[in-house]
Amino acid sequence: MIAELGHFTLVLAMVVAFLQGTLPLWGAARRQAPLVELAPAAALLQFTLVTLAFLALLNAHLASDFSLAIVYQNSHSTKPLLYKFSGVWGNHEGSLVLWVWILALFGAAVALFGRNLPRPFKARVLAVQGLIGLGFLAFSLFTSNPFARLDPAPLDGLGLNPILQDPGLAFHPPMLYLGYVGFSTAYSFAMAALIEGRVDAGWARWVRPWTLAAWMALTLGIALGSWWAYYTLGWGGFWFWDPVENASFMPWLAGTALLHSAIVVEKRDTLKSWTILLAILTFSLALLGTFLVRSGVLTSVHAFATDPSRGVFVLALLGIAVGGSLALYAWRAPALQGGGAFAPVSREGALLLNNLLLATATATVLLGTLYPLLLDGLGGPKISVGPPFFNATFLPLMVPLLVALPAGSMIAWKRGDLPGVLSRLGLAAAGTVAVLLAAALLADTRSTLGLMGFAAGAWVLLGSLNELAVRAGFFQVHPARAWRRLKGLPRSAFSMSLAHMGLGVLILGITATATGQTERILAMRPGETVALAGYEVTLASVEQVQGPNYAARRGTFAVQRNGAPVTTVHSEKRFFPVESMPVTKPGIHSTLLRDLYFVLGDPNSDGAWAVRLYHNPLVFWMWGGAGLMGLAGLVSLTDRRLRVGAPVPARGSRAATA
């Protein structure tokens, strides 16, 4: 009964989405105030309805109602509560409902917090949001009904893939979707601006907080996924240039470019049509990410053929959303006129370079991800595009970006003084050289790529600290006064430095982990001790243990350093009887500087166990760096000037951040 109510509210939500997507557009064009006023009300109503549907689905999962097809297929009565919860979005149908719910959430947020938006503009933004919602609700209801019943109802479910039964993965999809769907607001703002034919600093100021919120969620979502891969997959890898990962990385790259270009629109009233294009492309890539991953098309175009109704729907939705917006762009964007003039060496020029490199990087990842499909579609040979390709094409694009970053974030608007900026970066340059020397002398690795990575990370991190210090005047005035000035800096200035520092920390972590890993793969008997990167690792015991819905073989490793105990780590190989699948849980001991990562494998014939032991330096820095970037987004969002829907400040108050 509750499921039918959920189904019904989802249908109602679709009707409301249709009204929200059409009437306000008409009203805004015809200046009919009642229809314009309808938009916020419809957005709130849609949110309420989708929330009810979502709760109905949640209820079915928590109550293990196996008469619902998706509960039967993805759940089991013995499954722990957390995964009954996360099981709602652990499948195609449920994840679509989550998608639509987050979309409605953002729509409602625009309706509530966008109070100072011009009424017709707000109506158009919400109408576009409504149209996106309409497409997705139709997709959900017509091809992927989450409330489909089974008759007769089975006694128990088939269980959830044990790989998905993990706290990291339970919250990875919602974060990712918050990011994906959050970019829909940037898209809607861009479409509304194209309809009105007007983009100005105010537009950029409205669109930035929404983009920032989405970017922040996507950053954390990707990091969460990467973290999950790291501690789940059993060989310490964290990024594989897998199509599924690329699908989330592309909107992140495009969204990062958008955040930077929107600053130029806000401050200097130029790069407008490019920013609009980026807003469209970012959300288009997010759509691609949602659809292609979920529909399995990234594995093979043939996935369409196995499920034609969904495939055709996906293609039609993508075609309308992306093709329609690009057509509107082709028609309306040429009329947008750019404003202020600037010299090539300037903040504008630096941000343009940033956009050129990020956009090319996005296109490169897109090309590498889709190329096998394209070639296959043309009847060409089947090829693989793997990590070596992405490393060879993506990393070189990042080199100039990272080299230019510290100077670019300090250079003046309009016409910059590059030698002056460089001379003020002397401290960071000296620090970078020191790090480079230390890395060359201390670290085991002498790979050029590794050294370049350390130098780039240090340069970005120290350069950002340097920038903050210069801005506060630490080299010119008394430290106490500089400290007061530092505290008085606007939060948006802090957030920029913080985000760049996070990037530097992230790069250091990635470089250290990727090039400085120590690995030992060997057979160990209980009681045996081996050396690993200065530690002594003993396989203390192997025993059978019982988990809530699995049985496991647990290996206990005792770690010592120079005879003094450091820690004890457990690695398990779990077997899930319902799903009939084994899952390996590595044992990990983390500190700020390194992870010890142990995996217990299978026994061999003479009583020894295959084990894999890793010493991974600076792993925490990767998660910490991503966390800093997310935190930077939060700091920026709390800036008074950027607060969602904050009033447009007077022109004079901008000088502080210039």
Next chain:
Amino acid sequence: MRRLAMLLLALFLVAGPALGALSPDEELADPALEARARALSKELRCLVCQNQSIDDSDADLARDLRLIVRERLLAGEDESQIKAYLTERYGDFVLLTPPVRPATWALWFGPLLLLAGGGALCVVFLRRRRTGLVEPEPLGPDEQARLRALLAERGKETSP
């Protein structure tokens, strides 16, 4: 993030003995040769997985291919010979780095072309922006005189 890979793996090899990726008994005694084997393994696709190298995969076929790589290295073959042996059987699909040939020109040179094209657009754009910036440097002598006069007048007005 390898949900898909795992699901695919589960679909493809329903049974088959469960093995860890690279197990200790596979390793070669000679560390230099073993290092070459590892490096080469990272370049070869586990065919039944999604974009996983045979070095990372615990699929049965990946293990066989790892053993073949090591046998052939021991027999004195070099990397390109082993790759040729595998592509003869599995096509270019087995190589994680697609070879440069007409069918992959767009893939390999596309990014460079995009960078060049985007760079050219940026240069055009920057030039236009700069022409807008041309500041009143080339003032004629009489203009300069007039400016001086105006400034002088203004100075009188505002000074106390």
Next chain:
Amino acid sequence: MSASAADRAGRRRLLFALPLLAFVGVGAFLALGLGRDPSQLPSALVGREAPDFALPPLEGRDEHGLSRADLGGGRPMLVNFWASWCVPCRVEHPILDRLARDGVTIQGVNHKDMPDKARAFLEELGDPYDLVGSDRQGRVSIDWGVYGVPETYLLDGQGRIRYRHVGPLQERDLKKLLPMLEEAR
């Protein structure tokens, strides 16, 4: 407006239409791939002679084994890679039985299997194979470019590989396979 200004405006319009054109182009290419047969995983060996190999017999079934010399010889045939531990093989087996009854020659390669289990499998589900070679190490399978069992290759009378089917053969695959067998004669 002068002619050159109109020209420039036209170029500007084209520039802004570029993203749309690129999207339509990529979309068209992707759409081209949709109509294609999903089960087809083209083999590097299609169009070439079957690789040279010689396999010992499946113990207890017969004494002959299977080698390159048994393939071709003027009649088209199927070469099926299978194992008793492979669940999809069980699914496709009735179809192989039927094909054999209809007079299609099927050679079997028993992939990484125990002889007694393989024999039990054939006793339980029927034995559609003309000859069966036992590939205990799986090396011959790799020479054929096999991804995993079951896989089925169609060879013409000269022993050239015409077609490869990955995964279990199903009723709907026969519509394609039977005419190809006919044609390979």
